[in-house]
Amino acid sequence: MLCTKGIPTTEDLATRIPPEERRRKGPVVMIECFQKIPCNPCYTACKHGAIQKFEDINDLPSVNFDNCNGCGLCISKCPGLAIFVIDETYSETQATVSLPFEFLPLPHEGEEVDLLDRSGKKVGKGKVLKVRNGKYEDRTPVITVAVPKELSMVVRNIKVGGDVR
Amino acid sequence: MKKTEIAVIGGGPAGLMASLAAAEMGARVTLIDRNSRLGGQLVKQTHMFFGSEKEYASIRGIDIGKILSAEVLKNPRIETMLDSTVIGYYPDDGVLGVEVEEKTFVKIKPEKVIVATGASEKFLPFENNDLPGIYGAGAVQTLMNEHGVVPGDNVLMVGAGNIGLIVSYQLMQAGVNVKAIIDAAPNIGGYWVHASKVARLGVPIMTSYTVKAAYANELTGALERAVIWQVDNKWQPIPGTEKVLKVDVICISVGLSPLAEILWQAGCKMKYVPQLGGHVALRNENMETTVPGVYVAGDVAGVEEASSAMIEGRLAGLNAAKSLGYDNGTFNEKRREALEQLESLRSGPVGEKIRQGLAQLVS
Numbered sequence: 001m002l003c004t005k006g007i008p009t010t011e012d013l014a015t016r017i018p019p020e021e022r023r024r025k026g027p028v029v030m031i032e033c034f035q036k037i038p039c040n041p042c043y044t045a046c047k048h049g050a051i052q053k054f055e056d057i058n059d060l061p062s063v064n065f066d067n068c069n070g071c072g073l074c075i076s077k078c079p080g081l082a083i084f085v086i087d088e089t090y091s092e093t094q095a096t097v098s099l100p101f102e103f104l105p106l107p108h109e110g111e112e113v114d115l116l117d118r119s120g121k122k123v124g125k126g127k128v129l130k131v132r133n134g135k136y137e138d139r140t141p142v143i144t145v146a147v148p149k150e151l152s153m154v155v156r157n158i159k160v161g162g163d164v165r
Numbered sequence: 166m167k168k169t170e171i172a173v174i175g176g177g178p179a180g181l182m183a184s185l186a187a188a189e190m191g192a193r194v195t196l197i198d199r200n201s202r203l204g205g206q207l208v209k210q211t212h213m214f215f216g217s218e219k220e221y222a223s224i225r226g227i228d229i230g231k232i233l234s235a236e237v238l239k240n241p242r243i244e245t246m247l248d249s250t251v252i253g254y255y256p257d258d259g260v261l262g263v264e265v266e267e268k269t270f271v272k273i274k275p276e277k278v279i280v281a282t283g284a285s286e287k288f289l290p291f292e293n294n295d296l297p298g299i300y301g302a303g304a305v306q307t308l309m310n311e312h313g314v315v316p317g318d319n320v321l322m323v324g325a326g327n328i329g330l331i332v333s334y335q336l337m338q339a340g341v342n343v344k345a346i347i348d349a350a351p352n353i354g355g356y357w358v359h360a361s362k363v364a365r366l367g368v369p370i371m372t373s374y375t376v377k378a379a380y381a382n383e384l385t386g387a388l389e390r391a392v393i394w395q396v397d398n399k400w401q402p403i404p405g406t407e408k409v410l411k412v413d414v415i416c417i418s419v420g421l422s423p424l425a426e427i428l429w430q431a432g433c434k435m436k437y438v439p440q441l442g443g444h445v446a447l448r449n450e451n452m453e454t455t456v457p458g459v460y461v462a463g464d465v466a467g468v469e470e471a472s473s474a475m476i477e478g479r480l481a482g483l484n485a486a487k488s489l490g491y492d493n494g495t496f497n498e499k500r501r502e503a504l505e506q507l508e509s510l511r512s513g514p515v516g517e518k519i520r521q522g523l524a525q526l527v528s
Contacts, residue, residue: 002360002361003352003353003357003358004351004352004353004362004370004372005360005364005369005370006353006357006359006361006363006364006370007361007364008361016271032358032361033358034357035356035357035358035515036513036514036515037215037356037358037513037515038215038216038217038472038509038510038511038512038513038515039215039216039217039222039518040216040217040222041217041218041222044217044218045223049289056509056512056513057216057509057510057512058509058512058513058514058515058516060208064241074418077223078223078358079212079213079214079215079222079223079358080215080356080358080359080361080362081358082358082361083361099235102338103337103338104338104418116365116367117365118361118364118365119364119365120364120365120366120367121367138225139225140213156365157365164519
C-alpha cells in the first residue's frame with residue numbers, strides 16, 4: 001500500500017506509534033517516515049535529544065520518547081511533512097493532533113474543520129485549537145486540532161471550509 | 166573575442182555552485198544563462214529540500230535559488246551574462262558561440278568550460294498527445310509557480326516520480342483538482358513521504374497504469390477526457406481495463422534527459438546510461454570529461470536531483486579553478502568534503518540506481 005498508494009498500513013505504522021504508556025503522559029511525536037532517503041533535518045530540529053543522532057544521513061529517524069516533550073518544533077522542519085504530535089491527555093473524550101498544513105485558507109482558532117485520514121477520507125469533525133504560522137514555521141503552518149480520542153491515530157489532515165470540491 | 170578563465174554554462178543549482186566555488190578559489194568566472202534570471206529550475210521549487218544542512222535541507226528551492234543568485238551577483242570575480250544562449254562549441258580552438266538577447270553573436274574564449282545545462286523532459290507517445298491541455302510537468306510548474314496561472318480544473322498526472330508527486334501537490338495548493346496520479350511502473354518511483362502527502366489530500370495513486378488516448382472537445386478542440394489502461398508486468402497494456410477520466414489537463418512527468426548538445430559538439434566521449442536518463446559524458450572523479458578542460462555538473466552529468474547537482478557543481482568549480490593554478494589553501498579539504506557529501510547522499514537504497522549508472526561512467 002505504501003509503495004503503490006502512498007498510504008502506510010497498520011504494520012508500517014506499528015513501528016512508528018509511540019508506546020501507549022508514553023502516550024498517557026502527554027503530547028508526543030510520531031514520525032511517519034518509512035523510507036531510507038538522504039535527509040536529516042528532524043534530528044537537527046530537535047532541541048531535546050529525542051530524535052536520535054543519525055549515523056548515516058539515510059537512516060530512518062529513531063525517537064527516544066522519554067526525551068520528547070511534544071514541543072512540535074520538528075513538524076515544520078520535515079521536508080516530507082511526515083511529522084505529527086499527538087496528545088491523548090487533552091480531555092476525557094478528545095485528543096489533539098498537530099499537523100503541517102500548507103493550504104489556503106488557513107483555519108482560524110476555534111473553527112470547526114473536516115478531519116481526514118491518511119487517504120484523505122473524511123472521518124469526522126474537529127475544532128482547531130491553535131495555528132502556528134510564524135517565522136520559524138516558514139510557510140509550513142502547524143495546526144493543532146481536537147479530535148475524538150479514538151481517532152488520534154487516524155486523523156492526519158484537515159479540510160477547511162467543508163466540501164468545496 | 167571575449168576572454169575568460171572559466172565559462173560556466175547554465176545558472177541552475179549546479180552552475181551557481183560551480184561559479185561560486187571557482188571564484189572562492191580565486192578564478193575569474195563568466196556565468197552564462199539563457200534565462201533572464203538565475204536559479205534554473207529552483208525558481209519553481211516551492212517545496213522544502215531534503216538532505217542535510219550543508220545542502221540547504223528544509224529550505225525551499227525558491228529560497229535556495231535566491232540565496233545562491235545573490236551570492237553570485239555580488240561576487241566581483243563572477244561576471245553574469247543573462248538572456249544569453251550558448252549555441253555552439255568549436256572544439257578546434259575551444260571557442261563558445263553565444264547569442265545574446267536574441268540579437269548579438271558573441272564569441273567567448275574560455276580556458277576551462279563547466280557545462281551545467283541541466284535536462285529536458287521526456288514525453289509519452291499516445292493517441293492525440295498533442296492536444297491543447299497536455300503539458301510537461303515543468304510547463305505546469307512554470308505556469309503556476311512563476312506566472313501565477315492555473316493550467317486547468319481537472320488534471321491527470323502521468324508519473325509518480327518525485328516531480329509528478331510534487332507538482333500534483335502544488336496543483337492542489339493552487340486549488341486545482343488532481344483526479345489521479347498514474348504510473349506504468351508497479352511501484353511509486355518518488356519518495357514515499359511525497360506520495361503520502363498527496364494521498365492525504367484524497368488523490369488516488371494508480372500504479373501499473375498508462376495513458377491509452379486523449380480526446381478533444383468537438384467545439385473547442387481542447388482536451389476533454391483521457392483514457393487510461395492497466396499494464397502487465399511486461400509493461401504491455403491489458404485490453405478491457407480501460408477507464409475514462411474527465412480531465413482538461415494531462416500533465417506528463419515521465420523523466421528527464423540530459424541536455425548534452427554542447428558535450429557532443431565538444432567531442433566528449435558519450436555513453437548511453439538509462440539509469441542517468443540518456444547520453445552522458447564519461448568523466449573522472451573531478452567531473453572532467455574526456456576533453457581536457459571541459460567539466461560537467463548537475464543533470465547534464467546524469468539526471469539526479471538538486472542537492473547532488475549543487476555538490477557536483479562545487480566539485481567541478483573547485484577542480485577547474487585548481488587546474489588553472491588557483492588554490493587559496495583550502496582546495497584539498499573542500500574537494501574531500503564535497504566527495505564525501507556526494508557519497509553520503511547516494512549511499513542509501515534510493516541512491517542505488519544512480520550508483521549503478523555512475524559506475525559505468527567514471528573513468
